[in-house]
Amino acid sequence: MSKIFFDSGISLDGYFAGDNRSPQNPMGGVSGKLHQWMFKQKAFWKHIKMEGGQEDGTDGTLIDDVFARTGSYIMGKRMFEEGEVAWAEDLYEADVYVLTREKREPWIQKGTTTFYFINDGIQSALEKARESAMGKDIRIQGGANTIQQFLNAGLIDEFFIHIAPVFLGSGIRLFDGIEDIYDMQIMEVIPSELTTHLRYKLTKK
Amino acid sequence: MSKIFFDSGISLDGYFAGDNRSPQNPMGGVSGKLHQWMFKQKAFWKHIKMEGGQEDGTDGTLIDDVFARTGSYIMGKRMFEEGEVAWAEDLYEADVYVLTREKREPWIQKGTTTFYFINDGIQSALEKARESAMGKDIRIQGGANTIQQFLNAGLIDEFFIHIAPVFLGSGIRLFDGIEDIYDMQIMEVIPSELTTHLRYKLTKK
Numbered sequence: 311m312s313k314i315f316f317d318s319g320i321s322l323d324g325y326f327a328g329d330n331r332s333p334q335n336p337m338g339g340v341s342g343k344l345h346q347w348m349f350k351q352k353a354f355w356k357h358i359k360m361e362g363g364q365e366d367g368t369d370g371t372l373i374d375d376v377f378a379r380t381g382s383y384i385m386g387k388r389m390f391e392e393g394e395v396a397w398a399e400d401l402y403e404a405d406v407y408v409l410t411r412e413k414r415e416p417w418i419q420k421g422t423t424t425f426y427f428i429n430d431g432i433q434s435a436l437e438k439a440r441e442s443a444m445g446k447d448i449r450i451q452g453g454a455n456t457i458q459q460f461l462n463a464g465l466i467d468e469f470f471i472h473i474a475p476v477f478l479g480s481g482i483r484l485f486d487g488i489e490d491i492y493d494m495q496i497m498e499v500i501p502s503e504l505t506t507h508l509r510y511k512l513t514k515k
Numbered sequence: 516m517s518k519i520f521f522d523s524g525i526s527l528d529g530y531f532a533g534d535n536r537s538p539q540n541p542m543g544g545v546s547g548k549l550h551q552w553m554f555k556q557k558a559f560w561k562h563i564k565m566e567g568g569q570e571d572g573t574d575g576t577l578i579d580d581v582f583a584r585t586g587s588y589i590m591g592k593r594m595f596e597e598g599e600v601a602w603a604e605d606l607y608e609a610d611v612y613v614l615t616r617e618k619r620e621p622w623i624q625k626g627t628t629t630f631y632f633i634n635d636g637i638q639s640a641l642e643k644a645r646e647s648a649m650g651k652d653i654r655i656q657g658g659a660n661t662i663q664q665f666l667n668a669g670l671i672d673e674f675f676i677h678i679a680p681v682f683l684g685s686g687i688r689l690f691d692g693i694e695d696i697y698d699m700q701i702m703e704v705i706p707s708e709l710t711t712h713l714r715y716k717l718t719k720k
Contacts, residue, residue, distance in 0.1 A: 322699070322715075323690035324529040461682075471527075475699040475715055477666075479692060485528035487684060494527070494680040499711050501704035506713060510527075510680055 312443045314436070316450040316457050317376050317470040318484055319344040319505065323477050326454040326484035336392040343476045347504035348373065359398040369502055376470070380404060381446025382439040384432070386456035387412070390425065399423075405442040407435040409456060432459050454482045462489050464514045468497070472505040491515055517648045519641070521655040521662050522581050522675040523689055524549040524710065528682050531659040531689035541597040548681045552709035553578065564603040574707055581675070585609060586651025587644040589637070591661035592617070595630065604628075610647040612640040614661060637664050659687045667694050669719045673702070677710040696720055 320326050321344060328338025337344075348354045353370035355362035357377055363370075383402055385393075387410035393401075400421025407426050414427040428435040439448045450460050460466050471484070491514060498509035525531050526549060533543025542549075553559045558575035560567035562582055568575075588607055590598075592615035598606075605626025612631050619632040633640040644653045655665050665671050676689070697717040705712035 323693055324688075473713075475701050477690060477693040477695050477697070477699075479694055483529075485682060488528055488682040489684055490682050492682070494682075496680050496706065496708070496711060499704060499706035501701065503701065506701060506704050506711075508678075508711060 312381065312440055312445060313447045313467040314450065314460065314465055315447055315468045315470070316452070316460070316466065317472075318452060318454075318457065319348070319472040319474060320484045321474055321476050321478045321481075323479065324483045324485055325478040325481040326452070326457075328478060328481040331388060331392065331453075331482070333391050333395050336396060338481055340478055340481065343478065344474045345472075346474065347472065347502055350504070358401060368500065369505075369507075372470075372500070372507060376449070377403075379447045380449045381443025383407065383449050383451045384409065384435050384439050384456065384460075385451040386410075386453045389451060389453045389456070405439070406451075407439050407442075409435055432456075432463060432465070436465065454484050454486070457484065458487060462487070462491070464491055466492075466512050468509065468511045470507060470509050472507050474505050517586065517645055517650060518652045518672040519655065519665065519670055520652055520673045520675070521657070521665070521671065522677075523657060523659075523662065524553070524677040524679060525689045526679055526681050526683045526686075528684065529688045529690060530683040530686040531657070531662075533683060533686040536593060536597065536658075536687070538596050538600045541601060543686055545683055545686065548683065549679045550677075551679065552677065552707055555709070563606060573705065574710075574712075577675075577705070577712060581654070582608075584652045585654040586648025588612065588654050588656045589614065589640050589644050589661065589665075590656040591615075591658045594656060594658045594661070610644070611656075612644050612647075614640055637661075637668060637670070641670065659689050659691070662689065663692060667692070667696070669696055671697075671717050673714065673716045675712060675714050677712050679710050 328340035331338045350365045351370040352363035352366045353373040383406040390408045400419050400423045402423045407428050417425040492512040495511045497511045500507035533545035536543045555570045556575040557568035557571050558578040587609050588611040595613045605624050605628045607628045612633050622630040700716045702716045703714035
């Protein structure tokens with residue numbers, strides 16, 4: 311049975327992205343601050359099909375684990391548009407369901423990544439993602455608004471957050487308007503130099 | 516040399532207190548959700564001069580440590596007003612500087628706690644608190660607005676946060692409008708069942 315999860319980096323003040331996001335300014339330009347720990351990992355560069363990184367330890371294993379468990383992805387239109395112009399070919403190596411009002415034929419990248427454009431909401435995307443995942447887990451990739459929709463629909467089974475020791479002061483918060491509908495259990499706390507990894511398990515009340 | 520610090524419990528979505536705070540509704544009624552880990556500790560009840568608690572482990576030691584290191588306190592008027600009607604006599608066992616527009620003579624509780632009412636801002640409160648602390652540390656007790664003022668004035672040396680695995684959805688956030696003026700280092704990450712303890716060291720950029 312597929313678990314539905316997300317895995318996101320945030321700042322200490324809870325921001326998932328900065329102001330003024332656009333395809334020309336992905337994440338509002340704050341990736342360097344939030345995801346610095348990730349950029350140091352060889353595992354990260356391997357998955358985006360590039361050379362890079364200096365470290366090959368626990369932080370890297372976490373990145374590998376998330377790719378390995380994920381059978382399909384769901385993301386919002388804005389995140390897709392930022393990525394469409396920037397991502398490596400076949401980054402996801404899986405089906406990706408994009409929530410959008412735009413009607414568009416599936417976009418098959420070289421390799422095994424296909425983007426499907428879903429016009430009828432999160433439940434519909436979830437059904438398709440579940441079929442595609444074939445028992446592996448479904449990652450709600452983001453952005454914040456998409457994750458909030460899944461959280462408030464009571465659909466999330468667990469999540470990882472990675473809290474960077476930085477204040478952004480403004481931007482888009484990951485946890486905004488989240489309803490208190492889950493019992494939550496702290497499953498894992500993994501210290502690191504440039505972030506703190508926290509894993510939570512959710513049970514709908 | 517005294518360090519200036521705060522030590523606060525927040526929810527996963529960053530809330531320090533709920534909506535509609537008042538002396539009749541301290542913390543907006545969310546203490547049970549945010550501070551559950553604390554209420555289980557014998558150390559907590561000992562410091563508020565009552566019998567209670569079931570646990571006597573790492574979480575309790577953290578509470579003892581904070582009381583032991585603190586030489587004087589600074590707090591906002593709203594937190595004071597909530598506490599004035601509720602706190603145990605001589606809770607702080609130190610001088611407490613209350614930021615307020617109200618002119619009022621010092622209030623000496625039975626024991627060693629004296630509340631001083633400061634009308635001329637955080638720097639003035641800090642000077643007095645520093646003298647009173649005699650080399651021990653100065654705790655910015657809260658509320659969120661007072662902590663934000665000290666953070667944005669570049670005056671905080673370190674802080675503890677305790678993140679409870681709960682979403683409040685609304686209320687008063689601890690980190691709101693915080694400027695990116697510090698280099699921050701993660702000093703300690705202490706897992707627990709009902710919260711995650713995180714300690715940061717700050718250096719002004």
